[in-house]
Amino acid sequence: MSSTIPCRICAGPVQEFFDFGRQPLSDAFLPVDADFSQEFFFRLAVGVCGTCGMVQLTEEVPRDRMFHEDYPYFSSGSAYMREHFEGLAKRLLTTELSGGDPFVVELGCNDGVMLGTLADSGVRHLGVEPSASVAAVAAGKGVRVRTSFFEEATAREILAEDGQADVIYAANTLCHIPYMDSILAGVRALLKPTGVFVFEDPYLGDIVERTSFDQIYDEHFFFFTASSVREMAARNGLELVDVERLTVHGGEVRYTLAPAGQRQPSEAVAALVAEEKERKLSDLTTLRAFGENVLKIRDDLTALLTRLRAEGKSVVGYGATAKSATVTNLCGIGPELVPFVCDTTPAKQGRLTPGTHIPVRTPDAFSGDYPDYALLFAWNHAEEIMANEQEFRAAGGKWILYVPEVKVV
Template sequence: MSNQSLCRVCGGTVREFFDFGRQPLSDAFLPPGADLGEEFFYRLATGLCESCTMVQLMEEVPRERMFHQEYPYHSSGSAHMRGHFEELAKRLLTTELAGDDPFVVEVGCNDGVMIKALAEAGVRHLGVEPSGGVADLAAAKGIRVRKSFFEESTAKEIRAADGPADVVYAANTLCHIPYIGSVLSGVAALLAPTGVFVFEDPYLSDIVEQTSFDQIYDEHFFFFTVRSVQAMAAGHGLELVDVERLPVHGGEVRYTLAHAGARRPSPAVAELLAEEDARRLGELDTLRRFGENVLRIRDDLTALLRRLRAEGKRVVAYGATAKSATVTNLCGIGPDLVEFVCDTTPAKQGRLTPGTHIPVVPPEEFSRSYPDYALLFAWNHAAEIMAKEQAFTDSGGQWILYVPSVRTV
């Protein structure tokens, strides 16, 4: 096993800085009676490109294994995220999509939570979504959907059929795509001369600062910064012209790209770039220290769970998130430490968590007989969940959090 590889963005040398070990597919929840010997595992490790500073996974999981007809994540599952996307849709309608007969393409539209608001406003639109089940949900809402992966050939076909796009948008999608060169070439081919590519994804600076290591799993191949996005854009005739920090999902950045020279970059780009340089985000030593913090959290969390178990306390988990696979498998958290994990997604209920095989149950099981402690895997929705489950806290229950450190509340 090599501790270096070639950068998927620029071809430079990627040096490994942390190995999470043997991990399963994060969204491959196992049905009852599944042959556990057939479960797919891979090595989850992260590295830094010495040339363009893009942080990326050292090994790629085949995309068809992750995004398929049964893909269980639904963007509209969180009220907070629904509000987030609706707010952006309103903004686009008064800015980039305010012209004559505008056209928008969303890459990875999922169940259509964002593009639905634009469709209802009469905007010509197309969602591109490879996961058939969620694409069907979007289509059922009246959204025009193309079931496919977005790449250069797809983009050229869309342009030939629909004309240039005023906006290409992607939320929590671009970081999933190892063949990113083809995507950016496609964006450049599809965008109108004054069009923009707007995408938002987890921000490496927030991940490092908060040690939110569970943002690293099979579906997240890249971890963006302003510097690495600038370099990535430049290789495809595009330019980073705006950045906006977002409080969702533990900290993201919304990046806006345009054809090189088409727009004057916002001062926010230089400001955030200066912050990154001050934090030495593009240096291996910084990222290795992040790895040391991950190991500290691993040790603290497992010690706490073992102590609670020894004391006879009931511990369950809340939120069968994709990112929880990284936590449970790195820490060795199975049904011996956590009784079950409750989740609102019907497709996950009645199944077992990937790799560690904790039963997933509906949320009603949580309130049927409150546990002593609830390990909050969906910590990025903590405020929403804790407000909803106030009765648990009132009954004396405590939440276990592990970002940025292990604690009970």
């Protein structure tokens, strides 16, 4: 393993600790008549910086390959997530956006699930979204959207048109972006001295604790901790002033950054940094142990599916998620083990999963003739899904989960 890869935050040495091997673009669902020889693959490996502690991918996928006009993910697809973002919007209305003529900018606003509530309240806003398909849905909700990638030049154009922002917000977006120096320079330029930059992303502490290795895929470049975010902020004229643990998407943290010296950091910041130090979260020993746990899940899951096939049991996938690409390709799970996967997203239906080419079907294929087992790729929505699929359980169906370990429920 090489330690010569420079960190994308501080240029320090990044030591690789796990290699997922050859992986496809996680959201590149293929037409059934696709030329598979043209499918894009890259080496998905992850490492940790010995200087600032930032965990990151060691190979960057060009952003235009991932986020484009046909991007198939819509944040409003989950009722739980709709409630999550509506709750945040209402909180911001009573806190950071309670002054005169407040202005909020969201990076990667997707289909406008958060900004829609603020737009309905008359708050001046702008969503910056590079994927035209989801941006169009946001615009249809009355959200003002700019279809582009956010970087320093974008921020300065917004500043010239709209003035400084009280809040800049991003959800499940910042971790996607390797060019963090340009992002944070843009945030500094666009943010009021009294403003805040709030973002929430998957938390490395939860990924390691739960061995939720499928959170690692092409679109997730950085895996944040309070410690690494504090370092990243300090190198860019900002300061980590608050953290909040979230249960969404299998465990996230909402980070609040402010211009350096403008706000007193909360006690929660010091507490989470201390917890991470005690857990040795950025140590190679800890991260390599995580890798060993990943390999155990891989072996256990493939053994279970192989046994069920030999017993003549029917198994289908539930949720053609982006993160399922990591699971199916690492484990070698194709149509011979899982004949199809059901998903509610029309843009994915009738296509094939990336890399392993499992057909994606509508939910009717699941409920029309229930299988013996359902492999739950969308495990982060397990409670919501299982509540909606009680008839499957009543018919004798069982769920296969693989986070934090392989089990049948």
